[in-house]
Amino acid sequence: MPSVPAEPTVRPAQRRDHGAIPRICLLTGARGDDASGVFGDDTVLADVYATPYLHGPGGFALVWDVGGGTRGYVLGTSDTAAFQEWFVRSWWPERAGGHPRRTASDDWLLAAAADPRRMLSPLLASYPAHLHIDLLPDQQGRGAGRALIEAACALLGSLGVSGVHLVAERANACAQSFYPRVGFVPASEDDATVTFARRLT
Secondary structure (H helix, E strand, O other), X not given: OOOOOOOOEEEEOOHHHOOHHHHHHHHOOEOOEOOOOOOOOOOHHHHHHOHHHHOXXXXXXXXXXXXXXXXXXXXXXXXXXXXXXXXXXXXOOOOHHHOOOOOHHHHHHHHHHHOOOOOOOXXXXXXXXXXXXXXXXXXXXXXXXXXXXXXXXXXXXXXXXXXXXXXXXXXXXXXXXXXXXXXXXXXXXXXXXXXXXXXXX
């Protein structure tokens, strides 16, 4: 009798996912498209936006598992202020030397990584957590994003976190339409981005 494929599921990231998470970050890092070759090296994007959440204070990582393969994730921290302080004090100084400026895209990314106030805003009083979510293209539009968001919000709520926020580029039309459908509302904006927020408690 043929085996029945396992249903996709959300589960906590394990050590075996630590290679897949940076790869997914790269393959979705250009407004949902492949960012290979955009930056001076193909590891810098994950060193800023993905891998730190596997190590930093309050960090969490949930993955979208399809048949034992990692096809997406939601990463974040329950305490953005503590995470930002750790990032600029410990994480980034240990890695910045391995990511020299080589392309125009490096200019803004490396400057953002070194900015001690990058993740800080008045929103943290009400929405102290933040998250990032990425799915490989073949998993988009299948309910995976909603499942990951709800699992992350449930996890943060169980920790007593009052609210969570995230930042989406204005140019990413899919993200701009998706987040309001999963309970986030625009909380602040600038010319390039919109910050969405959701109450948890």
